[in-house]
Amino acid sequence: MEAGLEGRNGEESRPVMKDGRTIAMRDRINIKTIAEKAGVSVATVSRVINQNGRFSAETEAMVRRVMEEMDYHPNTIAKSLRENHSRIIGVIVPDIMNAHFAGLVLEIEKNLFRHAYSTVICNTNESDALERKHIDTLLSQRVSGIVFISGKRHYSLDDVTVVYVDRRPDNYEIDDDCVVIESDNESGGYLAARCLIDKGCRNITMLYANNTDHNQKMRIAGYERALREQALAARTICVDTITAVAAAEKIREYIRAGSRPDGLVCTTDILAIGAMIGLRELGIRVPQEVRITGYDDSMLAALYNPTITSVRQSIEDMAQKTVDSLLERIDGGGKERAHHVLPVHLVERETTK
Amino acid sequence: MEAGLEGRNGEESRPVMKDGRTIAMRDRINIKTIAEKAGVSVATVSRVINQNGRFSAETEAMVRRVMEEMDYHPNTIAKSLRENHSRIIGVIVPDIMNAHFAGLVLEIEKNLFRHAYSTVICNTNESDALERKHIDTLLSQRVSGIVFISGKRHYSLDDVTVVYVDRRPDNYEIDDDCVVIESDNESGGYLAARCLIDKGCRNITMLYANNTDHNQKMRIAGYERALREQALAARTICVDTITAVAAAEKIREYIRAGSRPDGLVCTTDILAIGAMIGLRELGIRVPQEVRITGYDDSMLAALYNPTITSVRQSIEDMAQKTVDSLLERIDGGGKERAHHVLPVHLVERETTK
DNA sequence: CTCTTCTGAGTAATCGTTTACTCATTATTA
C-alpha cells in the first residue's frame, strides 16, 4: 500500500505512453493538433467542423485556416464509432458486369454521394455463400443500410435498413420490415406483346430464360394478358441460360420442329440477339418475316444491327426512389410506403418496323 | 468545497452516465457483452476473434458459442480506429457503365474481398471536382489505399497507397511513389494493323477518338509502326466523341471526300460499330470491301453482326496485378516494382475474315 | 448597482476495439 507514495514523487503528469506505438503516432494530425495550433479546445474545433454549437466568427476563421494549412481530414472512423453509424451503404449486386445492374449501382452511388454517404459494392456472382459473407462484413462495418439489387432472398436484418431494388425477394411479404422497389414487369410484357400484335403479328411466341423469379413471371403474365385480349394462343420457349448462343440454338430447334412464329417477345435483349442470330442462320429476315422485342433497352438494343425494340425501365427513377426511401428510413425514421412499382415504356426500333 | 462530501454518500459506484444516450446503448451487443456472458475478459474475446495471443481450447469454444448465440458481429469501426486503417479500398472510376471499367471494378472487388478488404466505389463521371471530393472523403475514411481506374492526373497523397490502373496519369513520372498498371497499347495497335495487312489490306486508316491520353497515343504508335514496316501510308481519322453516331458520320464524310480504305483500325469497339453503321449506309460491305478491327473485346464485339475482331486485354490479370501490388505495399511495405505493362492479344472474328 | 440572461468556449466521458503489461498457475528442468 506504499505504492501510492512512490507514485506521488516524480513524473506522473508527463504523458507516459504504455503502448509504445504512440511515439510514431505523435505526428498524426488529429483534432487535438488543430485545436492546439488554433489555440482553442477540441470541442470548439469539432463545433466548427460540424457547424453546430456556439463559436465566434474569428474563432471559426482561425480554425478553418489551421485545418486548411495542415491539410486536415477529420477522421470519419472516430466519428462513426461515436455516432454508431458509418454513413456507408452496402450495395449487394449479383453481377456488376450486367449493364442493367451497373446502371443501378452508378445511379445509387451518385444519389448517395449527394447525401454524403459512401457506397461499398459487394458482387455476389450469384453465390448465396458469398452473399452471406458480404452481409456479415457489412454488419461488422455497421453500415447505415443495405441495398440488394435483384436480391433473391429476404433476410430480416435487425438494426440496419434494407431496400430491395429491381426484384422482389422470393420470400418477401408485404408487411416485412423492408422496402421494395420494382418496375412494372407485367406492363412491360404487355407492351411488348401489344406492339407485335399492333404490327400485325398473329403467331407470337415468348422467349424467356430459365428463371422462375417474380420479374420473369410478371413479364410472362403481361405477355399472356395481351394475347388473351386478342384471343391469340400464347406460346413460350424456355432457354436454359441467358446467353445468345443458347437462345439461337432454341429458336433453331423450335423452327426446325415445324413452328413458324411471326413475332418473338424476349425477356432480355441478349435473348433477342440470340434469336436473331438463330434466325439469320435459317435465312429468316427480321423484321420482314419475324418481328422481335427485347427487354431492358441496353446499349446493345440501340447499337445492334438491326436496332432492337425494347422495354425500358427508368434506371434513374429506380435509383432515386431507392435512395430516397433508404435515407428517409435512416434519417427520418419515416416508414410510410414500403413498396413502389415504377412504370416502364416501350422504345420502338427496327426489329418491329 | 463541500460538494465532495455530498458526492461521497450514495450512488457514486453506480455507472452514472453523463450522456443520456447510454440508456439506449446498454443493450448493444459488444465485446464486453460477450466477455461477460462467456465469463472471461474482453482481452480474451478479442484474442479468440483475431486468433492471436494465448487462450485454451475450452475458452475458445465457450467464446465462440456465445458469439454465435448472440449473433455478434465485431465492430469493424472500433477496430479500424484502434489500428488506424480501415481495410477499405477506394476505387475511383470515371464511368462504371463502361463495360471495360465495370469489369475492372468487378475483378478488383473480387480480389480485395478475398483478402478481407472492402471496396468503396467512387464514380467521377469524368469530373475533376467530383474526383477531388471523392478523394477527400476517402482520406477522411482513412482508406487503406486508393485505386484510380483510368485516372487522368496523379495526386501525391501521403499516408495512403495509390495504384493507377488502365491508364498512366498525364503528370506521372517513373519515380513517383505510386504503382501503375497498364496494358501494352502499342502492341495492341500493332497487332490490329498487322492483322489487316496480313489479310491483304493496303489502304488502312485508323479511327481514333479525340483523346490525347497515353493509351490512345500508344495504340496509334503501334498502328504506325506496323504500317511503316510495310512501307504503307498511315492515315488517321479523329472522331470528336466516342459514340457510334459520331464515328458513322466521320467515316461517311471521309469516303464521300474521295478516300476508299480497305482496312480500318479502331481504338474502341464502339467506334468500329459506328464505322460499320456508316459503311452500311453507303452500301459498303464488311469484311468483303473493308476489314475492321475494334479494341477492348467488349461483349459487343462477340455479339455484333458481323462479329468484330478486337484487341483483348486481360481484365483479370490487370485486376489481379493491381490488387497484388496494392496489398504488397500496404501489408508488406514492399516496393519492388512500380510499373507493370501487361500483354494483349488479338481475337479474330468476322470483320477480318 | 445588482440580478439575470446570453455567449463563447473548455472538460471529460463515451463509442468498441486492441494490446503492452502484469500476474497467478502449472509444467519443466536442474
Next chain:
DNA sequence: TAATAATGAGTAAACGATTACTCAGAAGAG
C-alpha cells in the same frame, strides 16, 4: 525440491471524434 519457463487470462490505456455539462465574462433588465 527449488528455480525457471510456459501458459492462460485480466487490467487499463490508447485510437479520434462528439457532446452533455459547466463556467467565466459580457450584455441586458430592473
